[in-house]
Amino acid sequence: MLLRLTCKQATALLVAREDRELPTLDRLALRMHVAACRACPVVERQLLTMRNALRQWRNYTASGAD
Numbered sequence: 784m785l786l787r788l789t790c791k792q793a794t795a796l797l798v799a800r801e802d803r804e805l806p807t808l809d810r811l812a813l814r815m816h817v818a819a820c821r822a823c824p825v826v827e828r829q830l831l832t833m834r835n836a837l838r839q840w841r842n843y844t845a846s847g848a849d
């Protein structure tokens with residue numbers, strides 16, 4: 784069944800989610816996997832940390848400081 788992701792698929796979706804909106808079914812499958820998995824929540828947290836750091840860096844450079 785499509786809703787049962789492997790960790791590899793789940794990680795690919797987590798990365799893809801950084802760039803684009805996922806289809807509802809993918810989001811659902813991803814949420815279910817992350818809730819049941821031990822490794823993927825760690826990956827998700829790392830991606831969120833990376834995204835926040837990137838956003839702060841963008842804000843910093845956009846503010847005109849050098």
Ligand SMILES: [Zn+2]
Nearest residue numbers: 790793820823
């Ligand atoms: Zn997993």
